[in-house]
Amino acid sequence: MLHDYWETLRTWRDDVWQDWHVGLDRYADSVAALLGAPPGSVLTDANLSTFLARVASCFDYRPPRNRVVITDLDYPTVPFIFRAYGRYGAQLDVVGTGGPHLDQDALEARIDERTLLVCVPHASFTSGATVDLSRLVTRARQVGALVVVDAFQTVGVVPFDVTALDVDVVLGGSHKWLCGAGTAFLYVRPDLVPLLTPAATGWQAGDRALTFRPSPGWAPGIRRFAGGTPYPLTSLISQVGLDLLLDVGADAIRRHSLALTRRLLDRAEAADITAVSPTDSARGGVVCLDVPDGEAVKQRLAARDVICSWRGYLRVGPHVYNTLDEIDLFMDALEEELHR
C-alpha cells in the first residue's frame, strides 16, 4: 500500500491522485462492514473532531429546538465543539453524575421536545461506562431528537449494528481498537443525509468537485460531508489492521475481549482493587481501576514495559492480540507496584 502511494507521487499526473478515492472508499466500506452499515454510507477524514464540527454545522439551533444534550463522560472535544456552537444558538445541556458512571434514566429524562441532538459516547474514555443505545434511540425518536454516537471507544471491540439500532450519526477513529492510526470515520443514516447541509464544508463535498469550479449542488450520499483534498496515507495504512479484525470477526473479538476483561476484573477483585468500569456484560473493551497515586503507578509500569493509560483511573485496554497470560503478567506487575 505504501508502495502504491509512493508510485502515485512518483508518477504524478494531473488526475492520477483521484485514484486515492479507491483506497479511501475501500477503507470506508470496511468500516461500514464492521458497523452493519451499507456500503457507501461511511466517509473517512483525519479525525473525529473535524467530522463532529461538520455535523454540528448542519443545524441552525433556532429555539425552541436548540438544545444539545451530552454527558460528562463525553470526550472533551464534544463539549468544546458544541460550546463553540453556542454563538449560533446551541444550548448545551450536560448530564452527569460527576463520577465514573452513567445514569441512563437521568440522561433520557433530559431529552424532550427542545432537544435537537443527543451526543453520547458509546463507551466512556475514562471509565468504560457504556450507553444503552437502543433505549436512547427509542427515547430520542419519541421527541424528534437526533442521536449522535461517539463510538471511538467501542468500534472494533464491541460489536454493534448501526442499522438495527437506527442511530442517526456514528463517529469513531482508528487508533483505539481498529489497529490503525490517523484516520477517523463518519456514518450518517442514509435517509437522513439529504436533509443535512453542512456549513463547514469543502470543495470535495460538491457534485462537480473535479471540474474545479464551484459546485451547484452536493455530492451524492455521504460524500456531502467531505472537506478538502483527502489525505489517503493513513487510511491506506490502517486498512491492514482493519482487514485483520474483519478476518477474526466481530463476535470472536468480543468473546476474547470479554474473557480478557473478566480475568482483569477477577484479579482486581481478588487483590482488593476497585474496578470502576461496568462488571457485567455491558462492559466495553477497557477495565478502569481506581488505584492510589495512579499516574505514578502507570509511569512505573511503563518503565517495566507494562503499558496502560491514565485517564483519572488506570485504563487497561487488552485487545484481540493479547492473551490471558499477559493479563496475569499485567496484574502481577500492578500488584507489585502497589505493594512496593
Ligand SMILES: Cc1ncc(COP(=O)(O)O)c(C=O)c1O
Ligand atoms: C471517545 C473518544 N472520542 C474522540 C477521540 C479523539 O478525537 P479526535 O479524533 O478528534 O482526536 C478519542 C480519543 O482519541 C476518544 O477516546
